[in-house]
Structure formats: C-alpha cells, structure tokens
Amino acid sequence: MFQKILIANRGEIALRVIRACQEMGIQSVAVYSQADDQSLHTQLATHAICIGKPPGNESYLKTDRILAAAEISNVDAIHPGYGFLAENAEFAEQCETCNIRFIGPKPQAIRLMGDKAKARETVKKSKVPIIPGSDGPIESEAEALKTAQQIGFPVIIKAVAGGGGRGMRVAHNAVAFSKEFATARNEAEKAFGDGSVYIERFIEDPRHIEFQILADAFGNVIHLGERDCSIQRRHQKVIEESPSPFLTPELRKRMGEAAVNAARSVNYENAGTVEFLVDRNGNFFFIEMNTRIQVEHPVTEEVTGIDLVQQQIRIAAGEPLTIRQEDVRFDRHAIEARICAEDPERNFTPSPGLIELFYAPGGNGIRVDTHVYGGYVIPPYYDSMIAKIIAVGENRSKAIERLDRALGECIVRGIKTNTAFVRSVIGDPVFREGKATTRFIADFMERSKSSS
Numbered sequence: 001m002f003q004k005i006l007i008a009n010r011g012e013i014a015l016r017v018i019r020a021c022q023e024m025g026i027q028s029v030a031v032y033s034q035a036d037d038q039s040l041h042t043q044l045a046t047h048a049i050c051i052g053k054p055p056g057n058e059s060y061l062k063t064d065r066i067l068a069a070a071e072i073s074n075v076d077a078i079h080p081g082y083g084f085l086a087e088n089a090e091f092a093e094q095c096e097t098c099n100i101r102f103i104g105p106k107p108q109a110i111r112l113m114g115d116k117a118k119a120r121e122t123v124k125k126s127k128v129p130i131i132p133g134s135d136g137p138i139e140s141e142a143e144a145l146k147t148a149q150q151i152g153f154p155v156i157i158k159a160v161a162g163g164g165g166r167g168m169r170v171a172h173n174a175v176a177f178s179k180e181f182a183t184a185r186n187e188a189e190k191a192f193g194d195g196s197v198y199i200e201r202f203i204e205d206p207r208h209i210e211f212q213i214l215a216d217a218f219g220n221v222i223h224l225g226e227r228d229c230s231i232q233r234r235h236q237k238v239i240e241e242s243p244s245p246f247l248t249p250e251l252r253k254r255m256g257e258a259a260v261n262a263a264r265s266v267n268y269e270n271a272g273t274v275e276f277l278v279d280r281n282g283n284f285f286f287i288e289m290n291t292r293i294q295v296e297h298p299v300t301e302e303v304t305g306i307d308l309v310q311q312q313i314r315i316a317a318g319e320p321l322t323i324r325q326e327d328v329r330f331d332r333h334a335i336e337a338r339i340c341a342e343d344p345e346r347n348f349t350p351s352p353g354l355i356e357l358f359y360a361p362g363g364n365g366i367r368v369d370t371h372v373y374g375g376y377v378i379p380p381y382y383d384s385m386i387a388k389i390i391a392v393g394e395n396r397s398k399a400i401e402r403l404d405r406a407l408g409e410c411i412v413r414g415i416k417t418n419t420a421f422v423r424s425v426i427g428d429p430v431f432r433e434g435k436a437t438t439r440f441i442a443d444f445m446e447r448s449k450s451s452s
Contacts, residue, residue, distance in 0.1 A: 001317050002026055002076040002101070007041070008066050009081030010382065012371045013293070014041035017079045020309040029073045031066055033059035035379035040371045047073060054381045060084045063091050070100055077101035077316060079309075083383065086292040087114055103316040105291050109266045113289040117160050117198045123286050126265040128258045131277065131285040133200035144181050145174060147199050154202040157181055159188030159195075165235025166191040170202050203285065205437040206277040207246050208232065210290075211259035212300045213272045214311055220321040221263050223256040224300050224308075225330050229275075231425065233348070233441045238422065240296035241335040242303045245396060245434025251282055262289060271297075271312045280437075295338070295388070298369060302334040302392045332392055333399040337407065337426070339370075339387040341378050343416035352380040356414030361406035365392045365399070368406075378415060386417070396434070400426055424448075 005021055006029040007014045014030060018041060021028040030045035035054035042048040049069040052059035059065070061084055070078055078095055080086040086104065089111040095102040104110070113119045117136045124130050132151050137160050138144045148155045148171065157180055159167025167188035169180035181197070189195035212224040228244035229237045247255070259274035266289075273290040297308045306323065315321070342348045355376050360368040370387035372378065378386065389410065391403035407423040428444055430436055 001319075002313065004029060004046075004073065004075045005103070005313070006031065006066070006070045006073060006075040006078045007045070007081060008060070008078050008085055009083070010036050010039060010041060010060060010371075012369050012385075012388065013081035013083075013295075014039075015044065015371050016369060017081060017309055018045050020307065020313060023307075024310060024313065026313070029069065029075055031060070031069050033379075033381075035381055038376060040373065049073065054379060056084065056381060063088075063094055066091075067094060067098055067100070070095075071098065075100060077103050077313075079103040079312070080292065082292050082295060087290070089114065101316050103270070103312050105266075105268055105270050105272065109268050110291045112266050113272075113291050115160055116158060116162065116288055117196075119289060120198075120286070122265050123262040123289075126261040128262045128265070128286045129284060131200045131203065131287070134198045137196040137198050139196075141178060141181055144197075144199060145177055148177055149174065151199065151201045154204070155199050156202040157184040157197050157199055159184065159192060159197055161192040161194040161196070162188060167197065168235065203277045203279050205439050206230075206279050207244065208275065208438050209244050209247065209255070209278050209284070210273045210275040210294075211256055212294075212297070212308070213259055213263045213268065213274060214308075214315070214321060214323070215263050215268045215270065215272070216315050216321045217269050217318060218320045221260050221268065222321065222323060222325045222328065223259050223274075224304050224306060224328055226252065226255065227294075227296055227299050229296065230436050230438050231431070231440055232438055237296065237338065238441065239335065239337055239425065239431075240299050241333070241396075241399070242299045243330055243333065246278065248282075251278075251284070255284055258284070258286070262286060270315050271308055295385070296336050298367060298388060298390045299334045299336045302367065302390055303330055303332050304328055332394060333396045334390055334392045335396075335399045335403050335426075336388055336390045337403060337422045338385050338418075339389060339410065339412075339422070340384040340418045341386050341415050342384050342418055344418050344421040345416075348418070350380065350384045351416035352378040352384075354378075354414050355386075355412060357411060358413075359409070359411035360387070361389065361409035363402075363405070363409075365402045366390070366406045367392070386412075400432065 004027040027046040089107040169184040171177040215221040231239035367390040393399035
C-alpha cells in the first residue's frame with residue numbers, strides 16, 4: 001500500500017481524498033494556489049505546498065509544479081480528483097515517467113474515452129447501444145448537413161473534446177443547422193483548443209442516467225448501480241439520486257451489463273462512470289465515459305456502503321477487487337444537491353466573497369461534503385460549488401423529506417447561494433413523482449416565471 005499520496009486538486013474533493021488517506025493510514029500532501037492558503041484541504045493534509053498564483057492555469061494545471069511538489073515530498077502516488085488534470089492523459093503519462101502512480105485509469109483509456117467519437121466506435125464493437133450519428137469528426141459544413149439529414153432532425157452537434165455542456169448545440173432543422181454548427185465549432189475551439197465536432201441524433205426529453213464502474217488490473221469489472229442525473233441546468237447537474245425512479249430491475253440489469261462491457265472495451269482500471277441517455281420507451285444509448293471520480297460519487301457510497309475513493313487507492317496500489325457483482329446491494333435511496341455560490345435571481349451569476357456564517361445541516365441520514373466555513377473567502381477563480389448535501393432514507397420519499405429539511409437548515413451568510421432554488425426544485429410535483437427528464441429545469445423555470 002502507498003505511504004504518501006499527493007492530491008492534485010482543491011476544495012471539497014481534495015478534502016474527501018485526504019479523509020480517505022487518513023482512514024487508511026496514508027500521509028497526504030495538499031497542493032494549493034495563493035488563493036487557497038486558508039482552504040481546509042491545506043490545513044488538514046499531512047503536508048501542504050503552494051504551487052502558484054490563483055488562476056488555475058498558473059497553479060492546479062501546472063503539471064511541472066505538481067510533479068515537482070510530488071518529487072520533493074517523495075510521494076508514491078497522485079490522486080487527481082475531478083476537473084483540472086483528472087482526465088489529462090499526458091499528465092498520467094508524466095506521472096508514470098516519474099515512477100509515481102496515477103490514481104486513475106491508464107493513459108490510453110483516458111485518451112480513448114476522452115475522444116467522444118472514438119469512444120462511440122469502441123463501445124459499439126462491444127455491443128453497447130450508441131445514438132445514431134456520424135462515424136467520427138466532421139470538418140465541412142456541407143458534409144455535416146448531409147449527415148444530419150441522413151440521421152434525421154433534430155440533431156445535436158458536439159465537441160469531440162467536449163465537457164460541461166460547452167461545444168454542444170441542437171439544430172431542429174436544416175435552416176438552423178449552419179448557425180449552430182459554426183457556433184459549436186467556435187465554442188469547442190475556445191474551450192478546448194480543438195474545434196472538431198461530431199453529430200448525433202438529438203434524443204428529446206431523455207433521462208440522463210450514469211453507472212458507476214470499478215475495475216481492477218486483474219480483469220474484474222463490476223458496476224455499483226446507477227445515478228439519475230436528469231436534473232440539469234445548461235448541461236450542469238443540480239440534483240443526483242440513486243436508484244433512479246425510472247429504471248425497472250430488468251432495465252437496470254441490461255444497462256449495468258452494457259456499462260461493464262463499455263469499461264472492458266478499453267481494458268479499464270480504477271473507478272469510472274458510463275453515461276447513458278434513456279428515452280421515454282426505455283431505449284438507452286451510450287454518450288460518454290468519465291475516466292475519474294464524479295462529483296456525485298457520495299450518492300453511490302451512501303446507497304451501497306462502498307467507499308469509492310478508498311477503492312480507487314486500493315486498485316491503484318495493485319490490489320484486486322474483493323467485491324463481487326452479487327455482493328453489491330441497493331437497500332437505500334440517496335439524493336445529492338449541489339450548493340453553489342451563485343445568485344439565481346441574477347441568472348445564476350457567481351457570488352464569490354467572504355462567508356460570514358456557515359452552518360452545515362445535520363441529523364439522521366444527512367451527509368455534507370464541503371471545504372468552506374464561517375470566515376472563509378470564496379475565490380473568484382474556480383468552480384462555484386461550495387458544498388454537497390446528501391440525504392439518505394429507506395425509500396425515495398424519506399430521502400426527499402430529509403433533503404428538504406437539510407436545505408432548510410443550511411445557513412450561509414455573506415454571499416448568495418442556490419439553496420432556496422434547489423429546495424423549490426425538489427418540492428415540485430414533477431420531481432416528487434419521479435417524472436423529471438433533462439428538460440425539467442427549463443420547464444420548471446418557465447413555470448416559475450409564469451406564476452410570479
């Protein structure tokens with residue numbers, strides 16, 4: 001087992017990894033920017049090293065500084081968390097070159113699944129259903145339009161190197177296609193330095209359902225069930241829950257098997273997430289694989305009782321999985337709400353600054369993952385999420401009741417948050433009845449405007 005791990009990240013995920021290390025008797029090394037010198041992850045790690053100025057591209061994305069900190073600290077491994085360098089194949093290769101274990105999949109798996117067009121073709125060979133679309137990146141507008149007409153409108157234009165909803169545009173007809181194609185390419189170039197796009201049929205009103213995967217170096221691959229991530233705003237998840245209120249046991253079994261096959265198709269190792277869209281008839285289609293731990297991983301942990309970060313560390317250390325598929329049980333229901341420093345009344349504008357008072361909710365069935373506290377200053381340079389509130393119950397109704405209570409208890413003063421907005425979302429009858437699709441937030445906000 002590793003003796004010392006460096007966490008190449010910040011905020012709540014860095015703190016989450018530090019806690020896993022502490023429980024396993026492993027020393028932790030935090031890296032931080034000048035803006036994060038008062039963050040909890042720097043205070044609770046065994047060691048902490050400043051790696052640069054506040055902007056991410058001058059600190060958390062500086063691979064040379066992170067590797068230098070790792071070598072100075074004499075660490076055995078690096079955990080990348082999520083975001084920043086978590087899905088950077090070049091960084092994983094650099095870790096290997098320095099004889100430092102990257103806690104994640106092999107570089108070739110990251111690279112293959114990071115190219116969405118190649119990922120589609122790879123999983124297709126393993127009999128995993130994919131959405132009808134182009135065979136790969138499309139360069140010319142004329143070729144793209146011809147492909148769209150063959151697939152049938154509406155279509156979605158996606159950045160090959162995309163993520164977080166950037167470089168994605170929907171065209172409902174040939175007239176709108178030209179503008180959306182150009183916009184998607186421009187967004188992709190600006191966001192990822194790669195303007196390549198591909199085209200898929202647009203599935204209207206789908207569910208977004210992802211399956212958690214664990215795979216070791218000995219060919220053992222299991223899934224830990226699904227998370228329903230359909231509650232999204234601008235392709236960013238707001239609420240995640242498990243199990244999905246939509247899936248039947250038979251559909252869950254088929255999707256779980258497909259997720260395992262997708263992981264096997266790239267000889268995957270470590271934790272990963274296979275994402276699907278599911279239409280109203282229960283047809284499901286692979287959309288991508290995230291080759292890292294997910295923000296919403298606590299939902300799976302609370303339902304299954306399996307510590308995903310510790311499993312990541314054990315797999316990276318060369319240990320075989322000791323959990324078999326038949327050992328995985330889904331006896332409870334869990335729902336996670338992302339609390340963000342943003343102002344819903346001003347189109348969700350980020351709200352950095354001093355947190356004058358922070359009270360985290362508690363009580364039976366409530367877990368809070370956060371790195372903030374009263375007196376902490378939220379920097380303006382990073383993602384606006386400040387906490388995740390996870391509610392667990394013996395069934396979905398109890399989990400919703402507990403989450404509603406917890407959101408009502410959560411006190412954050414000095415900045416704006418989306419807490420009240422999230423509470424109104426989970427109080428909506430469509431959500432309560434388990435009928436929400438990826439259109440839910442847009443429809444919910446439209447209804448809210450009409451009633452105000």
